[in-house]
Amino acid sequence: MPELPEVETVRAGLDRHVAGRTVRSVRVLRDYSVRRHVGGSVDLAARLEGRTLGAVVRRGKYLWVLLDDDEALTAHLGMSGQLLVHHASDAPDHRHLRVRLELTTPGEPDRVLDFVDQRTFGHLAVAELVPTPDGGPGGRGSDLPALPPAVAHIARDVLDPDLDRDAAVAAVRRRHSEIKRALLDQTLVSGIGNIYADEALWRARLHGARPTDRLRTAQVRAVLAACEDVMRAALRSGGTSFDALYVDVNGSSGYFDRELAVYGRAGLPCPRCGAPVRREPFMNRSSFSCSACQPRPRPVRRVHSKPCVP
Numbered sequence: 001m002p003e004l005p006e007v008e009t010v011r012a013g014l015d016r017h018v019a020g021r022t023v024r025s026v027r028v029l030r031d032y033s034v035r036r037h038v039g040g041s042v043d044l045a046a047r048l049e050g051r052t053l054g055a056v057v058r059r060g061k062y063l064w065v066l067l068d069d070d071e072a073l074t075a076h077l078g079m080s081g082q083l084l085v086h087h088a089s090d091a092p093d094h095r096h097l098r099v100r101l102e103l104t105t106p107g108e109p110d111r112v113l114d115f116v117d118q119r120t121f122g123h124l125a126v127a128e129l130v131p132t133p134d135g136g137p138g139g140r141g142s143d144l145p146a147l148p149p150a151v152a153h154i155a156r157d158v159l160d161p162d163l164d165r166d167a168a169v170a171a172v173r174r175r176h177s178e179i180k181r182a183l184l185d186q187t188l189v190s191g192i193g194n195i196y197a198d199e200a201l202w203r204a205r206l207h208g209a210r211p212t213d214r215l216r217t218a219q220v221r222a223v224l225a226a227c228e229d230v231m232r233a234a235l236r237s238g239g240t241s242f243d244a245l246y247v248d249v250n251g252s253s254g255y256f257d258r259e260l261a262v263y264g265r266a267g268l269p270c271p272r273c274g275a276p277v278r279r280e281p282f283m284n285r286s287s288f289s290c291s292a293c294q295p296r297p298r299p300v301r302r303v304h305s306k307p308c309v310p
Contacts (some may be wrong), residue, residue: 004191060190081122
């Protein structure tokens with residue numbers, strides 16, 4: 001599933017290519033891809049046609065395009081969703097095209113914005129905006145203190161200047177969980193998925209199974225700092241693309257996979273110490289870590305008191 005760097009790359013591309021353009025027409029080729037829109041495909045098309053697209057905003061892995069009247073076109077990419085921009089005159093017939101928006105701007109060639117989704121876990125919808133819980137900007141791309149209701153529970157991410165770091169650290173340490181599970185919890189800090197959690201934990205020299213309530217404040221701060229560092233590095237490379245599903249709005253792949261230290265590198269030497277990278281099962285997926293730099297936590301010893309003898 002795309003994580004923050006991949007979604008931010010898409011957001012920035014959309015902001016360059018579609019913001020300020022007017023929706024001429026909407027074609028929904030698969031109703032399931034607009035299943036979250038109340039009113040269905042006909043209503044979605046009616047509410048978009050003739051409206052001008054504004055700034056493109058992102059919070060965590062969620063995207064939305066501002067419209068007038070305090071509404072937004074929301075987009076969740078799911079596992080394989082793509083938002084692609086083409087000139088209308090040579091727009092390709094994508095095999096998995098689900099929704100197409102024809103866009104126009106006076107004096108410029110028309111363009112299309114295509115929502116392509118092979119596995120159909122993604123979706124589009126038009127929703128009214130609600131105030132942000134903390135009164136700050138909704139997300140990257142706009143100062144408007146509002147966001148779609150479906151995103152209201154999503155925390156700020158490590159690249160968000162409005163993230164309260166002290167509160168995020170305290171929230172992580174209050175959880176009775178493992179640190180990797182906490183990093184993947186989008187209500188604590190958003191945008192982090194399996195790939196970048198493993199990379200950040202490697203940078204922080206912590207195993208993902210370390211209990212959050214036994215970590216020191218400095219250790220949690222180090223993990224969040226490592227998350228920020230790896231996200232910024234991935235953004236410079238356009239994200240991580242293991243196959244053709246993860247591309248920007250022009251169809252180009254990211255290349256951060258060339259810089260991954262542990263993810264997907266089981267059996268290869270750790271770039272830091274040379275010990276073999278290990279692969280362990282994790283939530284129906286896999287975790288990757290260094291067998292030496294990131295020691296597994298020791299089992300917690302529980303002391304059982306003896307029953308009182310009268």
